[in-house]
Amino acid sequence: MKHVIIVGGGVSAWCAANAFSANDISVTVIFKNKKVFGAQQISPNGMKALINITGDKKIQDKIHKISQIKINLIKNSNLKTLSNFDLSKKFPFYGSISRQILLNTLKKSALNNKNVKIINDEVKHILKVDDGVTQVLTSTGKSIKSNVIIGADGVNGICRKFVCGNEKLICKNIFRSTSTNKTQYLLTKNLLQIFLTKHGHYVVYPFKSEKQ
Numbered sequence: 081m082k083h084v085i086i087v088g089g090g091v092s093a094w095c096a097a098n099a100f101s102a103n104d105i106s107v108t109v110i111f112k113n114k115k116v117f118g119a120q121q122i123s124p125n126g127m128k129a130l131i132n133i134t135g136d137k138k139i140q141d142k143i144h145k146i147s148q149i150k151i152n153l154i155k156n157s158n159l160k161t162l163s164n165f166d167l168s169k170k171f172p173f174y175g176s177i178s179r180q181i182l183l184n185t186l187k188k189s190a191l192n193n194k195n196v197k198i199i200n201d202e203v204k205h206i207l208k209v210d211d212g213v214t215q216v217l218t219s220t221g222k223s224i225k226s227n228v229i230i231g232a233d234g235v236n237g238i239c240r241k242f243v244c245g246n247e248k249l250i251c252k253n254i255f256r257s258t259s260t261n262k263t264q265y266l267l268t269k270n271l272l273q274i275f276l277t278k279h280g281h282y283v284v285y286p287f288k289s290e291k292q
Contacts, residue, residue: 081228082106085216087203087239088232089113091120091179094186096230098133101193108224109190110216111233112202116180118256119287121146121272124173130182134189142185143175144287147270154277162276176272176287199224203233206242252280 084100086093089111097107122130122143131137147168153160167174190196201218206229209215216224231239259265265286272285 083108083226083228085110085214085224085226085229086232087111087206087216087229088234088237090116090232090234091183091186093230093232094183094190095133096232097190097196098186098193101190101195105195107190107196108199108226109196110199110201110203110218110224113200116183118179118258119144119176119285120179120182121285122173122175122177124171127173127175130185134185136185136189139177139185140173142181142288143177145173145175145270146272146285147174149272149274151274152276154275176285178287178289180289203238206238 083106084096086096086100086107086109089109093109093111097109101107127140127143130139147166149163149165149167150161151163153162191198199218199222201220201222203216204219205217207215207217209225212227213225214227214229216226216229218224229239231237231243233239268284269286272283275282275284
């Protein structure tokens with residue numbers, strides 16, 4: 081294997097780009113720029129892996145440390161605490177990082193390797209050709225071939241449709257929002273909360289972005 085095509089531009093795509101390029105494999109990452117939202121939780125093992133992949137120990141300074149996880153049940157407008165975990169007693173480090181900062185760090189690390197190439201375009205078709213080779217066609221007419229294609233474009237992405245067909249997949253509804261209210265931040269600082277309701281579950285956690 082000398083060349084890999086990665087479809088998608090998220091965290092998993094750039095983790096894969098780092099891993100393959102570090103092993104002297106040529107990588108082409110194809111994705112259309114999209115706005116990144118929210119944060120990613122980082123466990124102690126995740127922190128070690130992130131530093132190992134990027135070589136950037138300063139990434140720890142950009143992570144908001146979380147020392148407590150609280151699970152609550154909301155039923156009939158009443159709030160009941162089911163569990164309250166003190167992470168600081170068992171884990172030396174658990175935190176939350178802005179997904180944009182994480183993505184920028186992984187991307188920068190990958191692009192420092194000459195084996196990585198970016199195509200800022202949308203994949204429209206994936207076709208099987210002879211001898212195990214797969215062809216990717218983009219919206220602007222670019223054609224790229226490889227023996228290995230990694231689908232990192234999400235559960236409803238073009239890669240899943242290529243592998244599984246066009247059947248509809250019933251997905252969960254995901255809603256995301258942020259608040260710049262400092263009072264709310266201070267009340268929940270260092271705390272990750274999970275609220276269980278009959279409508280679904282909600283996760284609330286603090287994280288640092290570039291400017292706030």
